[in-house]
Amino acid sequence: MAASRAELAFECSAGSRRRDCALRHFRLSPQQIFFVQRGFRGLIMMGIKRAALAAMAAFTIAGSAQAALVEYVQNGGFENLSLINSGTWGAAGSSVAAGNYQIGDLSDQGAILGGTGGVTPTGWSTSGYNFVFQANTADSAATGALTNFSGGTGPDDRFSLNGPGQAVNPVNNGFVGESPAGGAFLVMDSNLVDTSGIGNLTLPISQQLTGLTAGNMYKVSFYWAAAQQYGFTGETFEGFRVGLGDSVIPTNSGPNEQFDDTEANIENLPACSFCRDTGFVVNPDQGFTDWQKVDFYFTASNSTQVLSFLATGGPQGQPPFSLLDGISVTDAPEPATWAMMLIGFGAVGGALRRRGGKLLPTQRPALAA
Known part of the structure; x- marks a missing residue:
């Protein structure tokens, strides 16, 4: 019935x-x-x-x-060095043996040795108080870079960083002498004003990128860390300002014009609409902060753009140094690729949700004899 x-x-x-x-x-x-x-x-x-x-x-x-993906940066690991001026070292453009150097044509190892050839990482433009170091040599005065502030060529005249590798007064601060990218890296003073009338010595490093597409998005990746100069003490704070635009990151050029002994140089920098900031890390007395990787995204305004990095931080007297390596600029994933991935994930998630919510396992009923 x-x-x-x-x-x-x-x-x-x-x-x-x-x-x-x-x-x-x-x-x-x-x-x-x-x-x-x-x-x-x-x-x-x-x-x-x-x-x-x-x-x-x-x-x-x-x-x-x-x-x-296309790589738009040349020598992003600072492995290759070349002369930017003709002088006693050789003709402009010729290569330099791997070593530790103060870079730029304002002051360099060549000036200390009586030469006139400025050293720079191939593909990059910079001056100021910036250095290139080979892996695992930056915390040793014996292998440090000569500077324009010294008059000789001995260990006391060489720039180096606090770390366990120093023969005198080593510091067990966990210093790692190379980034995850390996090899050479850049060391940049983030708060130095020259008082002799030359001008501000905290200046960016830059490279002109070509082959970009206006309106497209690009990913800028790099490693950075914070360290302090050997022989100095006191807590510091460090960071980086990164720019990808029609010009280099703007700075103030006059002596003692950009900042004083107590503040960060970034506080008085001109506005920069095409810049990104990493923010600061606090570095303890004679300390070192481990390497970290950062990804920034920029939209190109022209087919040719200037990529630049400026060390930021303070205070001036300690002094603070920001370390940089492994710079890469590549195309960001196309929106269509992201959309396809999201659709695929959404379909799987929706199907699993329907299965879990409505198709619960059932026991097979006994069939009639």
């Missing part, structure tokens, strides 16, 4: 699933209901497989795009 509407309502209110309740309106036996449910599960699983394939395709496309 067919079940009455009252009986169906009672059966549905006794804990039956809504799908089973609806199927009973079609007068289906338990065996028939089981086969219908199995068909539903097959359709859902097909949807999950298709969604998973879509997500895998998105991953494949993203991976192919990653493999085909």
